[in-house]
């Protein structure tokens with residue numbers, strides 16, 4: 001009885017400790033600004049990783065080599081010299097041509113995601129240097145509606161390629177996507193043709209294109225620009241495929257081979273040129289660019 005009362009009192013006393021106010025929102029961007037003391041668990045080996053260790057190790061688990069999923073901000077910091085770059089076309093945002101609504105309005109979903117992630121859409125592009133050589137990098141963000149390819153993604157890739165052609169600067173595309181953006185339906189699918197046509201112009205202009213496929217790269221992205229590089233590379237263990245394994249299994253009514261749709265499997269079957277550890281990525285990319293320039 002005594003214990004009960006005491007607990008109750010304690011409960012009241014602890015009220016200040018609970019977060020009772022709703023609507024306290026910290027954007028992901030802000031959260032990342034205060035990295036000290038943040039521990040994450042490696043999704044693969046479950047060992048604790050300190051934030052500063054992750055940054056130092058290019059966001060690769062130093063116990064098991066697992067490549068953590070990161071966004072454009074992190075890729076830019078890993079690849080651009082001194083993390084210096086000029087962002088290209090940052091203001092592009094999506095319209096809602098179909099007035100799409102599922103559990104919420106597409107316009108609301110966009111606004112909420114923009115607020116939560118600090119991103120304008122599922123891709124950012126920048127121009128800077130990699131080991132002293134000019135490069136344009138377009139990098140997808142999975143945090144933004146599953147890295148889905150909508151019209152903004154397609155348009156930013158198209159404009160980045162135009163920039164690359166105009167300035168004769170190699171183009172690196174970092175893909176990370178669940179595929180087409182269903183809220184934009186056919187407008188989303190058109191981006192496959194649009195980006196592929198632009199890449200043909202890039203090839204005509206003899207400007208190198210490197211495609212980097214990261215975990216996961218699926219759907220229409222795999223079926224268009226991600227597989228069209230002069231060099232196609234992937235990070236170890238990345239999921240790469242068109243349809244998901246469950247759909248394929250149900251269609252062919254057969255069990256899938258072991259390791260199906262991993263970067264290693266895809267490379268063995270001739271769709272990838274190299275698999276590169278993220279910790280060696282910058283050096284390898286710089287040497288590819290130098291090689292292709294000659």
Ligand SMILES: [Zn+2]
Pocket residue numbers: 042043044045046047061062063064065066
């Ligand atoms: Zn690990």
